Amino acid sequence: MSASSRRARVQPERLLGQPAVVLLLLWMIVPLAMTVYFSTQYFNLLYPKKSSFVGLENFAYFFTYPSFWTSVLNTVLLVGSVLAITVVFGVLISVLVDEHFPGQGIVRMLLVSPFFIMPTVAALAWKNLLMNPVSGFFAWIARAFGATPVNWFADWPLLSVILVVAWEWLPFAILIFVTALQSMDREQKEAAQMDGARAWAIFRYLTLPHLGRPIAVVVMVEAIFLLNVFAEIFVTTNGGPGDATTNVPFLVYTQALLEFDVGAASAGGLVAVVLANIVAVFLIRLIGQSLTARSGAPS
Amino acid sequence: MSPTSSQKPSSTRRTRRTRRQLARTLRALAAWAVGLAMFFPIAWMLLTSFKTELEAFSTPPRFAFEPTLENYRQILERANYLHYAFNSIVTAGGATLLGMLVAVPAAYAFAFHPTARTRSTLLWMLSTKMLPGVGVLVPIYLLARDTNLLDSRTALILVFTLVNLPIMVWMIYTYFRDVPADIVEAAKMDGAGTWETLRDVLLPVCRGGLASTALLCLILSWNESFWSLNLTTSHAAPLSALVASFSSPEGLFWAKLSAVSTLACAPILVLGWLSQRQLVRGLTFGAVK
Numbered sequence: 001m002s003a004s005s006r007r008a009r010v011q012p013e014r015l016l017g018q019p020a021v022v023l024l025l026l027w028m029i030v031p032l033a034m035t036v037y038f039s040t041q042y043f044n045l046l047y048p049k050k051s052s053f054v055g056l057e058n059f060a061y062f063f064t065y066p067s068f069w070t071s072v073l074n075t076v077l078l079v080g081s082v083l084a085i086t087v088v089f090g091v092l093i094s095v096l097v098d099e100h101f102p103g104q105g106i107v108r109m110l111l112v113s114p115f116f117i118m119p120t121v122a123a124l125a126w127k128n129l130l131m132n133p134v135s136g137f138f139a140w141i142a143r144a145f146g147a148t149p150v151n152w153f154a155d156w157p158l159l160s161v162i163l164v165v166a167w168e169w170l171p172f173a174i175l176i177f178v179t180a181l182q183s184m185d186r187e188q189k190e191a192a193q194m195d196g197a198r199a200w201a202i203f204r205y206l207t208l209p210h211l212g213r214p215i216a217v218v219v220m221v222e223a224i225f226l227l228n229v230f231a232e233i234f235v236t237t238n239g240g241p242g243d244a245t246t247n248v249p250f251l252v253y254t255q256a257l258l259e260f261d262v263g264a265a266s267a268g269g270l271v272a273v274v275l276a277n278i279v280a281v282f283l284i285r286l287i288g289q290s291l292t293a294r295s296g297a298p299s
Numbered sequence: 300m301s302p303t304s305s306q307k308p309s310s311t312r313r314t315r316r317t318r319r320q321l322a323r324t325l326r327a328l329a330a331w332a333v334g335l336a337m338f339f340p341i342a343w344m345l346l347t348s349f350k351t352e353l354e355a356f357s358t359p360p361r362f363a364f365e366p367t368l369e370n371y372r373q374i375l376e377r378a379n380y381l382h383y384a385f386n387s388i389v390t391a392g393g394a395t396l397l398g399m400l401v402a403v404p405a406a407y408a409f410a411f412h413p414t415a416r417t418r419s420t421l422l423w424m425l426s427t428k429m430l431p432g433v434g435v436l437v438p439i440y441l442l443a444r445d446t447n448l449l450d451s452r453t454a455l456i457l458v459f460t461l462v463n464l465p466i467m468v469w470m471i472y473t474y475f476r477d478v479p480a481d482i483v484e485a486a487k488m489d490g491a492g493t494w495e496t497l498r499d500v501l502l503p504v505c506r507g508g509l510a511s512t513a514l515l516c517l518i519l520s521w522n523e524s525f526w527s528l529n530l531t532t533s534h535a536a537p538l539s540a541l542v543a544s545f546s547s548p549e550g551l552f553w554a555k556l557s558a559v560s561t562l563a564c565a566p567i568l569v570l571g572w573l574s575q576r577q578l579v580r581g582l583t584f585g586a587v588k
Binding site: 012013014015016017019020021023024027028030031032034035038093096097099101102103104106107108109110111112113114115116117118119120121122124125126128129130134135137139140143144167170171172175176179180213214217221224227228230231234235236248249252253256257262265266268269270272273275276277279280283284286287288 | 323326327329330331333334335337338340341343344347356357358359360401402404405407408409411412414418420422424425426427428429430431432433434435436437438439440441442460461464465468493518521522524525528529538539540542543545546553556557560563564567568570571572575576578579582583584586587
């Protein structure tokens with residue numbers, strides 16, 4: 001009797017979680033089901049009457065389409081390089097600004113600023129103001145050293161996109177690592193210094209192990225966002241020259257909203273979903289561990 | 300201090316101290332150099348926004364010039380900046396408000412009335428964040444088109460809310476979970492209902508956390524570019540789309556591009572500076588503190 005009355009009392013509060021659950025369920029299931037359905041259809045927005053079931057033909061089309069494999073390679077290169085740059089430089093810079101020095105607060109503000117710049121602005125500022133081969137800032141520096149200015153987006157399109165995206169995401173890594181370093185045991189470090197440990201030894205045996213988990217978090221979270229990079233490519237190279245900077249999201253966009261091929265775009269979209277989920281499985285496991293690790297605290 | 304160092308002559312100790320001093324100075328200089336280098340593109344953009352178009356395009360680049368507000372004047376008049384700024388404010392603000400209305404009750408239920416399924420529900424919510432936009436671009440585009448919501452602020456508000464909802468629920472959940480259960484129990488004992496507990500106990504205690512959650516959602520929605528570029532054309536287009544429209548007339552309007560970019564980024568940059576510490580929690584789903 002008491003059990004049923006308790007349930008009746010508790011139930012309404014549990015219902016407070018339902019709107020969020022239902023909304024997200026709809027947001028995930030409905031479009032995803034439609035994507036799966038469309039991916040088996042011949043469906044072009046220009047000829048809406050002609051849609052028909054074609055089985056796996058859209059996937060076959062995508063998998064034999066040379067641009068598709070280029071876009072997968074570009075996606076992997078983009079995500080991989082930006083991750084490597086942000087983690088390596090993120091760790092080095094965080095260690096550099098961790099110890100107190102005059103103006104520490106200001107320097108940290110300067111360092112994290114790019115993260116708050118919207119992607120379209122970041123991309124256009126880099127393309128026009130910095131990387132323009134004639135009057136960009138980098139061209140001026142190159143000439144000052146007697147070198148020929150690099151025509152960034154024409155000659156090194158993917159590298160240019162990687163640099164812009166890395167600039168946007170390095171602050172995220174710094175933000176996380178600086179926060180993590182603050183929770184490091186200072187006394188342990190000081191004791192090591194007293195014992196004559198060199199900076200490298202401290203970094204190798206104290207700092208890096210301490211940063212292990214934050215590094216994993218940065219890699220996972222960034223991977224999710226980097227698999228979706230779109231605006232930076234949209235405003236700088238539009239996927240080109242050729243398909244040199246076309247990644248999977250951009251290819252799906254061109255199929256869907258430029259060629260109006262809904263079927264092919266949906267097939268490509270599902271490939272992107274699979275790619276993201278491979279990364280997601282690891283992230284969920286990681287976050288799930290931290291949830292269990294501290295779940296003893298509440299109630 | 301180890302005994303050997305105290306036995307050494309004072310001159311060695313002094314050189315060691317000066318060497319450490321030098322190392323510290325070099326370190327500070329290096330930190331400043333890196334900070335300024337990272338910030339340089341933003342600073343350069345800000346500087347360019349006060350130049351004339353001719354100065355903006357000049358080689359070598361001009362560092363000394365007479366600052367002009369002409370670009371800002373023209374942007375405000377001609378590019379219809381205020382229309383786009385209004386769209387940004389309405390969509391980002393609306394998504395934040397709606398998101399908080401849904402996320403706070405959900406986080407409350409998960410934190411204080413967990414069931415056996417709460418943990419997996421939370422992880423599942425996080426997993427929806429992993430759904431790439433392109434995976435659902437086509438259906439969302441078609442749904443928006445068929446409901447006449449294409450190029451509407453309503454569609455953007457809904458999409459931004461749904462995209463950010465998992466992060467918001469998680470972030471508020473981590474704040475609620477840190478509230479000692481005793482306080483909530485005590486309120487219950489005093490006869491406070493759910494609404495009273497939420498309003499009189501939790502909201503005041505977690506004010507800072509809720510504010511930074513709202514701020515994070517505002518920042519993410521304001522800067523969101525994938526959906527705003529694909530779901531809007533002109534009527535509902537926010538600032539991120541206005542800036543993108545400058546990508547076609549290449550190189551000719553650098554000063555104006557810089558002015559509009561500065562206007563689009565400045566408010567969010569300031570908010571970001573103010574809340575950087577708290578944002579870490581939301582951005583890592585509480586996995587790094």
